[in-house]
Amino acid sequence: MNDIPLAMLESGEWAEVTDVSGNPNIVSRLSELGVMNGCKLCMLQQGQTCLLKVGESRLSLGCLYSDCTIMVRPVV
């Protein structure tokens, strides 16, 4: 298992989302914006509030909230 929490992804690193779990409302909102299993994303700015590139959009996300966990697998 190479899966790590999203917050551990370094700025500039790409990853594939392997699991999104937690508060169903937030999980479904994220999925509407394209953050779901299998999607590729890039960490633009790492931090407590992180900036992600998902598809063509840039999403700013409170990374460290405990009611939603995003697991990712870094890809080159």
Place this chain on the structure above:
Amino acid sequence: MNEITAPLKSFRIALLGNPNTGKTTLFNVLTGLNHRVGNYPGVTVEIKKGRFVHQSNAIEILDIPGTYSLAPRSPDELLSVELVLGLNPLEKVPDALLVIADASNLERNLYLATQAFETGLPVILALSMVDLANASGVKIDFKALSEKLGIPVIAIHASKRKGLDELKNAIVLLQTEKRMPPVPVFSQDVISNRAKILGLLGDKGSLFLAGRLLFETDGFLAQQLEQKLSLSLTPAILESREALKSLGINLVSIEAKSRYAWIREMVQPCISKPEGRVTGFTDRVDRILTHKVFGMFFFFLIMFSMFTALFVLAQPLMEWIGEGKSLVGQGLESILPDGMLRSLLVDGLLEGVGGVVVFLPQIVILFGFLSVLEDCGYMARAAFLMDRVMAKCGLSGKSFIPLLSSVACAVPGVLATRVIEDKRDRLATILVAPLMSCSARLPVYVLFIGAFLTEGYGWWFPGLVLFLMYGIGFVTAPLAAMLFKSTILKGKGAPFLMELPVYKTPSFSVVFARIYEASLSFLKRAGTLIAATMVLIWAVLYFPYISSTGENYPERIAATENKAEQDALLLEWKKNSYLGRTGRLIEPVVKPLGWDWRIGVATLASFPAREVVVGTLSIVFGLGKDAEDEQQLLEILQKARWNDDPDQPLLFNVPSALSLMVFFALCCQCGSTLMVIRQETGTWFWPAFTFIYMTGLAYIAALLTFQVGLLFL
């Protein structure tokens, strides 16, 4: 309905789109109405309606707030869904839907379109930002996409008025030729369970609504619909959900997965994208502007430039307006005989209203700056940078945009809190938004900084002081929010989730429209509310003009040649006026703040609208002064002495000027804000609470400023 009395029927269209797609611009261009355009999620918090006529067809457009999905999780989002589906009793069901999608982010934008496809209404797809898409190497074959989807697909550039005729033609054509959109594909199990729920909904049902109930995670919509349509839905929904779960289907993510898969299938043959990972202009700029250190540096640099510009650029313009005002005053004095009418027009209306209108250049610059920041996409970056700070206060970055909007005016600021999903977060933001220094405080700051904190300091100093005055709001508001969130509004906030739009050149028409709207409303206020207050202030300061011993002050002043005697009479007259008596009554309360009765009454008079204070000061300090003696309010204040007595020390020094500014920074002196808080919270409790805590805070802070200031300055 009776055929004869039926109103002319127009074709009704609901306009849907993600935030930042240019939806509001399209709406404005189509309907010719002037509205504000924002560049962050949810600025269109009001439902707007407009109409236009094309080839003698009347078309009515309903502007639905920008959203990524028609999945209602809050009353605001529910309203959008109700309007689209015709479930709202106030609005008839639309005849068609117009979905606007950002071509540079097509797949994500089509998510909302796939939901529109299931409503059973004809759909037109308008693609905006095609130039941005092309610039990043994305090519879209519109004709192929239109054929694939079976609906009109039209590329538009609303602010350049491109593609609008084609769009209007397509709308008109829909009246006779209904081209229905395709239905996105779900797995067979989902389809059959959705059909079961659809059966329960009867004539109000649509594939979209049935699917919504099936996928919904929190039961909010089901509950609302059961109430509104008096149906029993929950047992059937739960049964279907259980059935799907037992098949191993994840109900939380199945909808998005299926929709995105379907979109990809539809779009892929019609679009070509550059290979590999592209780092575009926005990404390169964001590396700096969203950076923890450099980003913050630029944020403060931008804010500081804004406040310095307010001083440096506005100064010459203000002087012109001031000179114009003096000319009008001298003109009036030369044609009007000495007396009450002349005093009312020159000392009351012209001084009061003119004293406020002088600040128009500042309003123009402030709104210009804010709308450029908003329209170019920077505002969302500021919210991103501030999320960490806001999180420490128990709020999220989403609260930052309403707070920054409140720098212009707290009324739109309070309205902008509607984007905050969490109720407690939203209420906390509403309660602290009026602490942000709004444009109506600007005249007070500019006047007092100009009078007491400019001469003898460097060119950068006034801008810095102004920046610090605004800083009071930026510091106090989050602290107050922290206090509220840890006491009366305790609870965990919703996580911060926001899209950052692509950077673009701000549209001149959008920025101009916003400046124009703000200036017009500022002048309107000056001409109505402020003018009326000024007349009232003038009257309570003019009457009674006969003393208790029966002396007529204006006549006596006119009769004497001695300047000192004139001043003494004037002072006695002012003190005996109704305003003067009130002022002396409240003087013990304001004296510890370093104010005399005149400042006290000017402050008291400005509770309905704080910008009144400048005009009131002009009247209170300037009444009865000769035309030859004409000086700007600034100089009058610099030379003012305690109780207007030449033997007394100067009224203002740096501590008392600061105490006045601090009081105005924190006090709740705005009827409109209290009304909008009442409207948004639905109770008088919260506006009363806001008024009391802010006024108390302002008094204590001003007291400390003056008393501590005396020790040091």
